[in-house]
Amino acid sequence: MAKSIVTLVDQLPEDNITTKVLNALDFVFPGEWVNVNSFDDAIRSITKESDPAMVQRIRDKAIALYDDKKNGYRGAVSLYQTVDKADAALGTAALANKIGEKIGLLGFLNKITPKADTSQTIDLILKISVEILAYCKLNGIPNANPKLFVQALRENYQGAALVRMATLVCVDGLLPLGPDFLEKVHEFVGSSNQSEIQQNTGYTVLGSALPGEDNKSKISFLSENFEAVRGWMQELINKTGVTQSDVFGHVGSFIQFADDNLDFVAAFLDQTTNYFEHTGIQTVATHLIRDAYIAVKEDLGMPALAAATIPLAGETRMQEVPAGATTMQSIRPQLRHVQTDTILPIPDTSIVHIGKPNDRVTTEIDLSRYPDGDVVSRMHANLWTENGQDYFLLDVGSSNGTFVNGKMLTPKQKITLKNGDRLDFGRDQKVSLIFEMP
Known part of the structure; x- marks a missing residue:
């Protein structure tokens, strides 16, 4: 019997090779990924509901929606699971091929396994197509629409969805194929020889899920999807400045391979991770919790929740629609700028980025507008809640440090905030905020 969505979330590992990789790549989009592996905690974090009875209602509704075959939730999960199973098989083949290349006595292996670069290229384009198909299923779009997907990718992707796509660029693009991987893949998908794709294990496994009546149309779909996403991938590399050596420097810290064996590392990760x-x-x-919350509130005759203007695929915050004087307002903490006695509301978003405007992430709290704001880094700290009640602060690796009540934070280690905590950004207490709970 297939597992429920509650079980799937609750059984997500806290610490394994997959979580290590995702945490290691935090430098690309600092603080975007939080390893939530409790369905009830996810409900509280997304809906800001803390009443046990309401959490139970939302959980029950989510289970029912997930089990309803006309919805796309279960189909999306199946796609994500299937592509990772195929990925593991491809990783095994690629690893065998690399071993055959490196070790003469085992040279026969590279005669019976696909060329590693080819396998990893096909793996990349299959994952892109799975992401587009899953996006369409989640948002009730009947036909795969790469253009609409890319629009959402640019405007709405954040949290786990954004990190998944960034990991795809790093682990399945840069690491195995090098800095010119986009050109390599472009040349591959544009070639007239389709036999390598048709014989690929991943394509065999996922072929039935791809739209098209024959192999030619299915492979054309793969090519169309890559070309649609190619521009966004290049923009990500340009904005973040991430390089192949950056990826290996972070991921390779817990994998014992020599520096010149990046191909081994990539094949090993394909085989051992399921990011x-x-x-x-x-x-x-x-998505499911958001939709279940809307349904529960409608069942109870409470104010409905607004759907996003563009179909969502990432963890986009929910907004309540005003419905007269009865609209419920959630109690949220605030920050007070000490030097000017100015109140800074904490935005209702999954991650609040604190720093100065930059081209890598949106800065929800811009401290450059305040006196001595030059001591603040562009990406200084992140603030978020995981359950709607407890708030956490994390220094993402700022130049001048973050201090809570005079104590300097260790970069990349979150701390729980308490009412009245003083947050200093940089030394000498020139830019200070007080965390206030109403």
Whole structure:
């Protein structure tokens, strides 16, 4: 019997090779990924509801929606799971091929396994197509629409969904194929020889899920999807400045391979990680909880929730629609700028980025507008809640440090905030905020 969405989330591992990789790549989008592996905690974090009875209602509704075959939640999870299973098989083949290349006595292996670069290229384009198909299923779009997907990717992707796509660029693009991987893949998908794709294990496994009546139309779909996403992938690399050596420097810290064996590392990660399934389950759960919350509030005759103007695929915050004087307002903490005694509301978004405007992430709290704001880094700290009640602060690796009540934070280690905590950004207490709970 297939597992429920609650079980899938609750059984997500806290610490394994997949979570290590996702945490290691935090430098690309600092603080975007939080490993939520409790469905009830996810409900509280997304809906800001803390009443046990309401959490139970939302959980029950989510289970019912997930089990309803006309919805796309279960189909999206199946896609994420299937592509990772195929990925593991491809990783095994690629690893065998690399071993055959490196070790003469085992040279026969590279005669019976696909060329590693080819396998990893096909793996990349299959994952892109799975992401587009899952996006369409989650948002009730009957036909795969790469253009609409890319629009959402640019405007709405965040949290686990954004990290999944960034990991795809790093682990399935840069690491195995090099800095010019986009050109390599472009040349591959544009070639007239389709036999390598048709014989690929991943394509065989996923072929039935791809639209098209024959192999030619299915492969054309793969090519169309890559070309649609190619521009966004290049933009990500340009904006973040991420390089192949950056990826290996972070991921290779817990994998014992020599520096010149990046191909081994990539094949090993294909074989041992399931980041698509892990983050995919988290993304589906976010959509499901949001939709279940809307349905529960409608059942109870409470104010409905607004749907986003563009179909969502990432963890986009929910907004309540005003419905007269009865609209419920959630109690949220605030920050007070000490030097000017100015109140800074904490935005209702999954991650509040604190720093100065930059081209890598949106800065929800811009401290450059305040006196001595030059001591603040562009990406200084992140603030978020995981359950709607407890708030956490994390220094993402700022130049001048973050201090809570005079104590300097260790970069990349979150701390729980308490009412009245003083947050200093940089030394000498020139830019200070007080965390206030109403």
